[in-house]
Amino acid sequence: xxxxxxxxxxxxxxxxxxxxxxxxxxxxxxxxxxxxxxxxxxxxxxxxxxxxxxxxxxxxxxxxxxxxxxxxxxxxxxxxxxxxxxxxxxxxxxxxxxxxxxxxxxxxxxxxxxxxxxxxxxxxxxxxxxxxxxxxxxxxxxxxxxxxxxxxxxxxxxxxxxxxxxxxxxxxxxxxxxxxxxxxxxxxxxxxxxxxxxxxxxxxxxxxxxxxxxxxxxxxxxxxxxxxxxxxxxxxxxxxxxxxxxxxxxxxxxxxxxxxxxxxxxxxxxxxxxxxxxxxxxxxxxx
Amino acid sequence: xxxxxxxxxxxxxxxxxxxxxxxxxxxxxxxxxxxxxxxxxxxxxxxxxxxxxxxxxxxxxxxxxxxxxxxxxxxxxxxxxxxxxxxxxxxxxxxxxxxxxxxxxxxxxxxxxxxxxxxxxxxxxxxxxxxxxxxxxxxxxxxxxxxxxxxxxxxxxxxxxxxxxxxxxxxxxxxxxxxxxxxxxxxxxxxxxxxxxxxxxxxxxxxxxxxxxxxxxxxxxxxxxxxxxxxxxxxxxxxxxxxxxxxxxxxxxxxxxxxxxxxxxxxxxxxxxxxxxxxxxxxxxxxxxxxxxxxxxxxxxxxxxxxxxxxxxxxxxxxxxxxxxxxxxxxxxxxxxxxxxxxxxxxxxxxxxxxxxxxxxxxxxxxxxxxxxxxxxxxxxxxxxxxxxxxxxxxxxxxxxxx
Amino acid sequence: xxxxxxxxxxxxxxxxxxxxxxxxxxxxxxxxxxxxxxxxxxxxxxxxxxxxxxxxxxxxxxxxxxxxxxxxxxxxxxxxxxxxxxxxxxxxxxxxxxxxxxxxxxxxxxxxxxxxxxxxxxxxxxxxxxxxxxxxxxxxxxxxxxxxxxxxxxxxxxxxxxxxxxxxxxxxxxxxxxxxxxxxxxxxxxxxxxxxxxxxxxxxxxxxxxxxxxxxxxxxxxxxxxxxxxxxxxxxxxxxxxxxxxxxxxxxxxxxxxxxxxxxxxxxxxxxxxxxxxxxxxxxxxxxxxxxxxxxx
Numbered sequence: 001x002x003x004x005x006x007x008x009x010x011x012x013x014x015x016x017x018x019x020x021x022x023x024x025x026x027x028x029x030x031x032x033x034x035x036x037x038x039x040x041x042x043x044x045x046x047x048x049x050x051x052x053x054x055x056x057x058x059x060x061x062x063x064x065x066x067x068x069x070x071x072x073x074x075x076x077x078x079x080x081x082x083x084x085x086x087x088x089x090x091x092x093x094x095x096x097x098x099x100x101x102x103x104x105x106x107x108x109x110x111x112x113x114x115x116x117x118x119x120x121x122x123x124x125x126x127x128x129x130x131x132x133x134x135x136x137x138x139x140x141x142x143x144x145x146x147x148x149x150x151x152x153x154x155x156x157x158x159x160x161x162x163x164x165x166x167x168x169x170x171x172x173x174x175x176x177x178x179x180x181x182x183x184x185x186x187x188x189x190x191x192x193x194x195x196x197x198x199x200x201x202x203x204x205x206x207x208x209x210x211x212x213x214x215x216x217x218x219x220x221x222x223x224x225x226x227x228x229x230x231x232x233x234x235x236x237x238x239x240x241x242x243x244x245x246x247x248x249x250x251x252x253x254x255x256x257x258x259x260x261x262x263x264x265x266x267x268x269x270x271x272x273x274x275x276x277x278x279x280x281x282x283x284x285x286x287x
Numbered sequence: 288x289x290x291x292x293x294x295x296x297x298x299x300x301x302x303x304x305x306x307x308x309x310x311x312x313x314x315x316x317x318x319x320x321x322x323x324x325x326x327x328x329x330x331x332x333x334x335x336x337x338x339x340x341x342x343x344x345x346x347x348x349x350x351x352x353x354x355x356x357x358x359x360x361x362x363x364x365x366x367x368x369x370x371x372x373x374x375x376x377x378x379x380x381x382x383x384x385x386x387x388x389x390x391x392x393x394x395x396x397x398x399x400x401x402x403x404x405x406x407x408x409x410x411x412x413x414x415x416x417x418x419x420x421x422x423x424x425x426x427x428x429x430x431x432x433x434x435x436x437x438x439x440x441x442x443x444x445x446x447x448x449x450x451x452x453x454x455x456x457x458x459x460x461x462x463x464x465x466x467x468x469x470x471x472x473x474x475x476x477x478x479x480x481x482x483x484x485x486x487x488x489x490x491x492x493x494x495x496x497x498x499x500x501x502x503x504x505x506x507x508x509x510x511x512x513x514x515x516x517x518x519x520x521x522x523x524x525x526x527x528x529x530x531x532x533x534x535x536x537x538x539x540x541x542x543x544x545x546x547x548x549x550x551x552x553x554x555x556x557x558x559x560x561x562x563x564x565x566x567x568x569x570x571x572x573x574x575x576x577x578x579x580x581x582x583x584x585x586x587x588x589x590x591x592x593x594x595x596x597x598x599x600x601x602x603x604x605x606x607x608x609x610x611x612x613x614x615x616x617x618x619x620x621x622x623x624x625x626x627x628x629x630x631x632x633x634x635x636x637x638x639x640x641x642x643x644x645x646x647x648x649x650x651x652x653x654x655x656x657x658x659x660x661x662x663x664x665x666x667x668x669x670x671x672x673x674x675x676x677x678x679x680x681x682x683x684x685x686x687x688x689x690x
Numbered sequence: 691x692x693x694x695x696x697x698x699x700x701x702x703x704x705x706x707x708x709x710x711x712x713x714x715x716x717x718x719x720x721x722x723x724x725x726x727x728x729x730x731x732x733x734x735x736x737x738x739x740x741x742x743x744x745x746x747x748x749x750x751x752x753x754x755x756x757x758x759x760x761x762x763x764x765x766x767x768x769x770x771x772x773x774x775x776x777x778x779x780x781x782x783x784x785x786x787x788x789x790x791x792x793x794x795x796x797x798x799x800x801x802x803x804x805x806x807x808x809x810x811x812x813x814x815x816x817x818x819x820x821x822x823x824x825x826x827x828x829x830x831x832x833x834x835x836x837x838x839x840x841x842x843x844x845x846x847x848x849x850x851x852x853x854x855x856x857x858x859x860x861x862x863x864x865x866x867x868x869x870x871x872x873x874x875x876x877x878x879x880x881x882x883x884x885x886x887x888x889x890x891x892x893x894x895x896x897x898x899x900x901x902x903x904x905x906x907x908x909x910x911x912x913x914x915x916x917x918x919x920x921x922x923x924x925x926x927x928x929x930x931x932x933x934x935x936x937x938x939x940x941x942x943x944x945x946x947x948x949x950x951x952x953x954x955x956x957x958x959x960x961x962x963x964x965x966x967x968x969x970x971x972x973x974x975x976x977x978x979x980x981x982x983x984x985x986x987x
Contacts, residue, residue: 009795016792017810020867023825024817026835030828036575039828039835062383084711091708097701101296102303103712110719112916112973113966114924116942120949120962121722127399127955128743129315129725135401146718149711178703207818210927214950217401218360218385228820230386232827232931241828244821251816308720309747312728315721316745328737389951398738417738493851536936540852544934554832555850674736681954688936689766689944 031241048239057242070223074205077144078198085152093160110150119214136217143211152197159193191265199258203251330416330671336446339419345428346606353605356381360404367628374615390414397423403602406609411595412447416671424453425601431610434617437635454596455613456634459658461592464585465566466558477585483511489538496542496559501684506591508532517591517667520676529683563656568630579650586655592666594634730959741955758960774940778922781861789869797877814867823931852935860932869918876910916976
């Protein structure tokens with residue numbers, strides 16, 4: 001077999017990596033700039049993070065509320081979509097009756113819908129039909145869950161497909177009821193996919209701003225991305241860079257948490273897990 | 288995992304999903320009930336002032352001031368954080384500010400109930416009629432507003448709200464062109480009514496902006512063409528204005544936003560259609576060490592002029608505190624303090640152009656941005672448009688913004 | 691229980707599992723879509739101009755729809771639609787040109803380098819889109835490093851002055867990671883022995899690529915492009931952040947304006963329907979093409 005080696009492509013890939021990541025690194029770097037400029041390095045300082053009494057990130061009280069909003073939304077979304085989506089995936093895969101196909105179609109639809117369309121539709125429905133659900137956090141929660149449910153289903157379904165039904169059948173043969181088989185055999189096998197789905201949902205929810213901004217009701221329900229979006233078009237200070245860095249830190253924390261959970265779960269089940277496997281799980285889940 | 292669908296299956300499934308959805312939606316709609324609105328618009332004009340219908344009762348006299356958090360609904364950067372902090376300290380309360388981008392958004396959000404502020408700042412009479420018709424405002428109790436006589440005499444009994452039942456004036460302003468004096472802006476055109484054409488100058492391509500407000504920007508095109516009516520219902524004039532604006536877009540590729548107060552001072556753009564207060568506010572956004580002389584403002588002979596106001600929503604949970612805030616802001620010293628950040632001229636009798644200059648609040652280069660009584664008298668006011676006329680204006684705006 | 695009873699019982703269990711999720715999607719996805727139609731074909735309150743949806747399809751009024759359609763076919767909205775499609779097509783081509791070689795390289799790599807590069811490629815995925823756009827705005831502003839770089843080359847160019855190039859490049863920068871991953875997934879699953887076989891039969895590396903690898907990856911490429919084209923067509927924030935000029939107005943901006951600037955929800959709803967229709971056509975074409983591919987093979 002011809003060994004693969006291509007210096008041109010290797011160089012190109014590295015160039016891409018630099019182009020892709022360098023601007024972000026620079027932005028993060030300049031959040032620590034001592035001056036107001038975002039291109040002239042004026043020294044290292046935590047001024048925009050905690051130092052400056054007016055403009056810094058952590059001294060800004062409204063920011064606390066914004067960050068809490070983002071985190072609450074993300075956590076609630078994960079907590080609701082994971083069980084709902086897993087059940088839906090299991091049910092859809094096995095359901096052979098009438099309506100299964102329609103249900104499957106309904107699940108696939110959000111995946112091909114741009115967020116703008118979903119946000120617009122939700123805004124219109126909350127202001128014209130579901131009047132009982134106020135805009136702001138309740139509406140945003142529902143929006144985030146709807147946005148992410150199908151992603152969970154897809155991720156879990158892929159794993160279900162590879163697992164097959166032999167383990168469950170073995171459990172049934174040994175006397176377990178259907179529900180016990182699912183709970184004690186299938187779900188543990190699905191854990192990596194569920195964790196991967198959880199990581200993706202958390203990151204999507206933290207970074208989301210279209211649905212959050214369409215369904216927001218003012219300052220009280222602002223999330224971090226909405227705030228950044230509002231500020232990025234004006235004359236911004238490095239404090240904005242700091243805020244955006246915070247956002248990135250949150251997604252990475254979610255990723256880290258997921259990775260650690262997966263490692264711990266696999267370890268408990270006696271398997272070794274490599275970084276590579278984790279990456280594969282996460283990328284396959286999205287592709 | 289895809290299975291090949293037969294046509295029959297596909298049609299069948301579509302019908303199931305579609306039919307089910309429609310049935311569900313209609314069921315939910317029936318449960319929700321309808322939303323009827325039978326309302327009359329009472330619109331005042333300078334020639335035909337109106338007394339707005341008194342809907343509801345003002346709050347009783349001598350009530351104690353509430354504690355807690357006062358929620359203000361306002362434009363961005365339109366109240367001095369220092370002034371707010373001083374109010375918080377004086378009354379031992381907290382104040383939060385929610386931001387709206389346009390009055391239309393404020394109207395629709397307050398109507399749908401998605402936001403329930405205690406005080407609204409910055410509305411103009413373009414939307415006042417609809418706010419009143421939608422039952423969103425409460426009549427004010429003047430006994431809480433002792434500083435009322437500080438207000439400019441001509442605005443104590445405004446045409447849009449005779450008797451000042453619902454509104455107290457906040458700031459006054461006029462439309463004009465703000466620019467930087469240290470870039471190559473040709474200031475010789477800024478005479479009479481000619482200056483508007485500066486925005487059509489292709490030499491300023493990419494460094495120029497107009498306001499993200501359809502009334503203001505379309506009026507600019509109308510005034511340039513000699514149609515000095517910012518409320519015109521003349522379809523051909525509006526169409527010509529739209530054509531002119533499309534020409535402007537082609538020639539100079541303008542930005543469309545309300546950020547010129549930051550951007551001109553910050554150096555991001557050199558010339559823009561803006562409100563007079565924008566340039567005054569811009570002083571606070573200059574780079575460190577830069578002199579205010581770099582900012583300039585052209586105030587045309589005939590231009591839209593206006594004022595906005597404070598108003599208190601019917602559903603305000605802290606009405607006494609809201610009244611107190613209004614009273615606080617129309618105190619001369621507090622208003623001066625507020626002005627130093629916001630830039631716009633407070634609508635107070637004592638704060639004439641001279642007084643502001645004497646107080647050192649206005650840099651020499653921007654004296655031209657002040658609204659003198661003469662300018663105010665000769666300015667044209669925006670009033671509410673009837674829905675069909677408004678539709679004409681919005682169509683013209685769409686033609687411009689879609690390039 | 692006998693066999694068929696057990697099957698029915700099973701079916702009911704699975705249906706029970708699937709029901710909560712389906713009900714959720716019915717209530718918060720299907721019904722909202724229907725309400726977009728109900729509003730688009732409903733009426734408008736004359737004073738406050740808020741929408742009065744018409745829930746019964748039989749009472750739908752197509753007046754506003756007709757107006758907007760007229761604008762799209764022969765009015766100001768035509769330029770916006772055409773421009774949006776143009777931007778997306780150009781951006782997709784660029785994404786493919788950049789993304790395919792990288793996905794290919796990654797798929798063929800083995801060993802620890804592969805993990806490292808995979809990690810670096812996946813990383814932007816976890817960086818918020820806004821942060822990446824903000825990073826570019828920082829670079830492209832008047833006092834930004836990007837400007838300094840081009841000035842050093844002697845070119846005086848204001849990147850943020852509202853040019854279509856900036857917006858397209860912004861779209862490419864933003865969406866290329868979303869294309870690389872599905873491409874990588876496809877190429878990773880490719881049977882490389884076929885390529886080896888072609889080489890054994892005398893094909894040069896280039897021929898092997900063009901005649902074996904590329905056709906084999908065709909479905910994956912189409913799927914990846916679809917996955918990226920759909921959100922890109924509804925994009926409005928890239929333009930908002932990088933430009934805000936009428937010259938780069940996209941259909942998403944118009945929808946955002948009509949709905950969030952509060953003035954014309956009905957027009958917004960009509961535009962949403964039209965955009966959805968275009969997307970549905972695209973998806974339909976893709977599915978048909980995919981099915982035909984499968985039959986052909």
